[in-house]
Amino acid sequence: MEDLINPLKEAVIRALQEAKTMEQLETLRVRFLGKKGELTSVLKSVNKFSIDERKVIGYEGNKLKSYITERILELKSKIENNKLKNKFDITLPGTDFEEGTYHPITIVQRDIEEIFKGMGFMIADTNEVETDYYNFEALNVPKYHPARDMQDTYWLENGMVLRTQTSAGQQHLMEQFSPPIKAIIPGRCFRNEDIDASHENTFFQLEGIVIDEGISVANLIYTMETMLSKMFEKKITVRLRPGYFPFVEPGFELDIRCEICGGKGCPTCKNSGWVELLPCGMVHPNVLKYGGINSEKYTGFAFGLGLTRLAMMKYGIPDIRAFNSGNLKILKQFK
Structure with missing residues (x-):
């Protein structure tokens, strides 16, 4: 063997x-x-x-x-x-791992959320893809209303829509909560815009809504001035202009003096010295009724803050296209 x-x-x-x-x-x-x-x-x-x-x-x-x-x-x-x-060579220097950075819009959104939380607002998250009802009809914009043409909407084959504004989340809140309601809804919106230095087809807004007894325009103005002053850490020059929006009555356009050019005029502000920052106004009684809220007892105000434009003003970014460009040289400047 x-x-x-x-x-x-x-x-x-x-x-x-x-x-x-x-x-x-x-x-x-x-x-x-x-x-x-x-x-x-x-x-x-x-x-x-x-x-x-x-x-x-x-x-x-x-x-x-x-x-x-x-x-x-x-x-x-x-x-x-x-x-x-x-x-592996123990004598060689270690590998540098580069830290990531937040997108400037994310930074602005988180700062704004902290400000509003300090003012007693809750933060809500609603749908980016909405039904016609929530995006239009429940906001007092019935079919064939001219305001629909102003928003250059992206319609889906199933009849739903990419939300054109964060206002589409208002009715969701009114269906879930009874007054008093005090909330903000940050998120992405979509419109078929011609892209230029101050317009994009994908942008970020922050909707705000307050509903309670005795709410007036004075409450709206105070809230906006307080928020902007804390955001920019200085007094911001604002102006209110009458504005038409079907879901508020009366309605206003709140503009801030252009922080890019100091009000002298530039492409960002279209040489006017002012940048349209947010539409706002008192919640229309019809919108309250759609939400099942007694419009005889309760009033409220709503606003739609442009987070993308606010980031432009805060950081002095002259072209909105920089945010979605994927240019890391620009985005890495923010922490």
Whole structure:
């Protein structure tokens, strides 16, 4: 029996000494332990021998099989460790991992949220894809109303719409909560706009709504002035202009003096010295009725703050297209 197993042992030892790569170890394994391997063939042939001879061949053969398997695993581990040593040099400087940065609109949104939370507002999140009802009808904009044409809407094949304004979330809040309601709804909006320095087809707004007894325009003005002063950390010059929006009555346009040019006139403000920041006004009684709220008892105000334009003013960014450009040289400037 020694003549049968010993030559295999010697061949295995030589092969293990010569194996230096993973490929060579695999070749060695197949040579001796594969289905047609040399050791496998010996173990399969034991039926030709006597019972005593089978015991010896089986014992010595399986012992050699275990030895081959263990040595292959050891050599594989050694090869892997050598690879790591060759790749890693403890004397070299470490790899710099660059920190990510927040998008400027995200920074502005979080700052605004903190300001409004300090004023007792809750933060709500509503749908970017809306039904016609929530985006238009429940906001006092029935079918064929001219205001629909002003918003250049993206309609989907199933009849739903990419929301044109965060105002679409107002009715969701009125359906879930009873007055008093004091909430903001930040989020992304979509309009089929001609893109220029101050217009984009994808932009961010922050809707605000307050509904309670005795709410007036004075509450609206105070809230806006407080928020803007905290946001810019200085007194901001604002102006109110009459504005028509079907979901508020009366309605206003709140403009701020252009922080890019200081009011002198530039492409961002279309050389007017003012930037339209947010439409606002007293919530229309019809909108309250759609929300199941008694318009005889409750009043409220609403506003739609342009987060994208606010970020332009805060950081002095003259072109709105920079936000969606993917230009990391611009975006990495913000922390």
